[in-house]
Structures are given as structure tokens and as C-alpha cells.
Amino acid sequence: MTSDPDPTTVRGLTLLLTLPEGDCVVAADGGPVLSTGEVAAGEHWLLDTARRVALQTHGFRIQGMRTVAVAELGPADPGTGLQVYGFATGGPDGGGWTDREVPLERLPADRLAARLAASGDAAAARFVVDAAEARRARTDEHAAADNLRWQAAYLRAETPWGQSGNSGTYEDWERSRRPVAAAIERSGTFLDVGCANGYLMECVQAWCAERGLTVDPYGMELGPELVALARQRLPRWADRLWVGNMQTWAPPDGLRFDALQVRPDAVLLERRAELLAHLRDQVLVAGGRLIVTMAESGPYGTAAALLEHSGFTVAGAHGHVAWADS
Numbered sequence: 001m002t003s004d005p006d007p008t009t010v011r012g013l014t015l016l017l018t019l020p021e022g023d024c025v026v027a028a029d030g031g032p033v034l035s036t037g038e039v040a041a042g043e044h045w046l047l048d049t050a051r052r053v054a055l056q057t058h059g060f061r062i063q064g065m066r067t068v069a070v071a072e073l074g075p076a077d078p079g080t081g082l083q084v085y086g087f088a089t090g091g092p093d094g095g096g097w098t099d100r101e102v103p104l105e106r107l108p109a110d111r112l113a114a115r116l117a118a119s120g121d122a123a124a125a126r127f128v129v130d131a132a133e134a135r136r137a138r139t140d141e142h143a144a145a146d147n148l149r150w151q152a153a154y155l156r157a158e159t160p161w162g163q164s165g166n167s168g169t170y171e172d173w174e175r176s177r178r179p180v181a182a183a184i185e186r187s188g189t190f191l192d193v194g195c196a197n198g199y200l201m202e203c204v205q206a207w208c209a210e211r212g213l214t215v216d217p218y219g220m221e222l223g224p225e226l227v228a229l230a231r232q233r234l235p236r237w238a239d240r241l242w243v244g245n246m247q248t249w250a251p252p253d254g255l256r257f258d259a260l261q262v263r264p265d266a267v268l269l270e271r272r273a274e275l276l277a278h279l280r281d282q283v284l285v286a287g288g289r290l291i292v293t294m295a296e297s298g299p300y301g302t303a304a305a306l307l308e309h310s311g312f313t314v315a316g317a318h319g320h321v322a323w324a325d326s
């Protein structure tokens with residue numbers, strides 16, 4: 001698979017937008033098929049441009065992106081820069097399909113490629129075929145490597161919630177994350193799976209304390225630099241922050257947790273039920289609480305739907321957070 005180019009050389013992006021289960025998303029009624037845009041001054045092509053352009057052209061919120069091909073913009077003059085071609089996964093911003101400025105249509109990649117070929121755009125048709133194939137060939141390792149690249153965006157953020165992947169205000173963060181604390185009904189240990197800079201650990205402890213609960217927070221995270229940041233921010237918890245991959249990680253010394261929170265959209269769609277079973281069997285105490293956050297659309301696009309599909313009985317839900325007991 002093609003690797004990412006040197007960021008300083010990228011001038012433009014062309015993305016095929018896809019849903020977690022594989023269908024493509026295009027603008028309906030003859031609007032743009034692919035999401036294309038230029039890298040603006042001061043932007044990083046992946047961390048800034050990809051997200052901005054997909055929102056602008058299709059109202060589509062990107063969760064992940066992979067490079068499929070890279071082309072010189074001016075083949076005669078290599079100094080002109082590069083155009084990156086790739087596929088992005090994610091969903092319509094806000095979830096709605098029809099009540100939006102850019103009405104969207106979803107369709108399988110082979111139908112989209114056939115449509116483009118029939119309209120005479122052979123190059124775009126070939127790109128859709130290649131991007132869809134690259135997307136189908138993704139592995140757990142690709143998903144982890146892709147997630148690791150976003151670390152840089154978290155590390156450069158200026159607020160503690162920004163360093164945990166929330167680009168809004170504190171109020172946005174609280175609205176999004178308080179349901180995790182609301183799902184905890186007993187004092188005990190809490191593990192944040194994919195804890196970034198550790199801010200949710202702190203917030204869950206404080207929000208639970210408001211209800212008289214004593215929560216002892218722990219964290220694990222894929223990105224070593226984020227774990228280093230979390231340890232630096234929270235030196236009192238340095239020995240309860242671990243680097244690992246949530247798909248395989250098990251706590252040291254036979255530790256188990258009374259509750260944990262996870263965002264399964266970090267892994268491939270077909271691996272999410274397995275991830276939840278792993279966390280139940282290797283990480284939670286028997287009868288422990290599994291709290292799931294899902295930001296995505298798709299067939300199991302709500303946390304409750306994913307829990308049910310994975311064989312759990314949903315004990316409660318609030319917005320994009322749902323929980324079950326193991």
C-alpha cells in the first residue's frame with residue numbers, strides 16, 4: 001500500500017468517502033462524487049485539510065483516512081507539489097442524510113465506478129476501484145497505524161479536551177463525555193481504553209464524585225507520546241497508564257476493572273464484536289460494566305446496536321453512549 005508523502009510537499013487531496021461498512025458516499029443530484037481540495041496555508045494535509053475539505057464538499061466527518069496513490073501535480077516541474085489520492089471512512093456530519101445543504105447518496109463502489117465509466121470519466125472510475133480494493137484489504141495493523149498518525153493532532157492541541165480528540169468547547173466536551181460518568185453507578189475502578197492524555201480519567205472521577213461515588217481511574221492507549229503526555233499531566237497516576245493495542249492488551253498483574261469505557265470505531269467494523277468480547281473476558285471483572293461510545297453511522301452505528309449485535313444486553317444508553325454488564 002502507498003505510504004504517506006512528506007507533508008511539506010502535499011498541495012491537494014482527492015478522497016473517496018466511505019461508510020464503515022464499505023458503501024461510498026457521494027453528493028446527490030449531480031454534485032461532486034469525490035471530495036477534492038487544496039491544502040491551505042498553514043494546514044497539515046492530513047490533520048487539517050482532509051477533515052476540512054470533506055466537511056465542506058460533502059458535510060462528511062472523517063474518522064480515518066488512508067493514502068492510495070500520490071501524483072505530481074506538474075510532472076514537468078516536481079517543485080509544484082503532490083496530489084494525494086485516498087479513501088476516508090466516517091459518516092455524514094450529525095448523522096442526517098436528507099436535511100442537509102449537500103444531499104448525499106450512498107452506493108456500493110462497483111456501482112459508482114460503473115456510473116463514472118458510463119459518464120466517460122475513466123480515470124475517476126479506476127480510482128474508485130483502486131480505493132475500494134485498498135479499503136477492503138485493510139488489516140488491524142493498518143487501522144492501528146492509521147490511528148497513530150492522528151496522535152500529532154492531539155499533541156498539538158491547546159486544551160486538555162483537544163488533546164483527547166475533541167475540537168469543540170469545554171461545554172461540547174462535557175455534553176459528549178458526561179454520559180460515561182452517568183453510566184457508572186458504583187464506586188470502584190475505571191479504565192479508559194484509548195485514554196489519550198488522560199483527561200477523561202480525571203473528568204469521570206470528578207463527575208462521579210459529585211454523586212458521592214469514589215472512582216479510581218486507569219488508562220491504556222495506543223500512542224506512546226500520548227501516554228507520555230498523560231503521565232506528565234497526571235504524575236500521581238503514572239504507574240496506571242499503559243501503552244498497548246486495545247485489541248490484544250490485557251492488564252498486568254492479573255488486574256481487572258469494575259468499569260471501562262471504549263470507542264470501538266477505532267478498529268475495523270468486522271472486528272468490533274471481538275474487541276468487546278476481549279475486553280469483557282480479559283479486562284473487566286465478572287459483572288463489570290462495559291461502557292461504549294460510538295461516533296459513527298453505519299449498521300451498528302449506535303453504541304446500543306453494536307452491544308446488542310455483539311451479544312450483550314444493553315443496561316442503559318444516553319446519546320452516543322450505551323452500557324452493558326459482563
Ligand SMILES: C[S@@+](CC[C@H](N)C(=O)[O-])C[C@H]1O[C@@H](n2cnc3c(N)ncnc32)[C@H](O)[C@@H]1O
Pocket residue numbers: 144147148151164165166177192193194195196197200220221222223226244245246247263266267293
Ligand atoms: C477520541 S480519543 C478518546 C479520548 C477519551 N478516551 C474519550 O473517550 O473521550 C481516542 C483514542 O483512542 C486511541 N486508540 C486508537 N486506536 C487504539 C487502539 N487500537 N488501542 C488503544 N488505543 C487506541 C487513539 O490514539 C486516541 O487517543
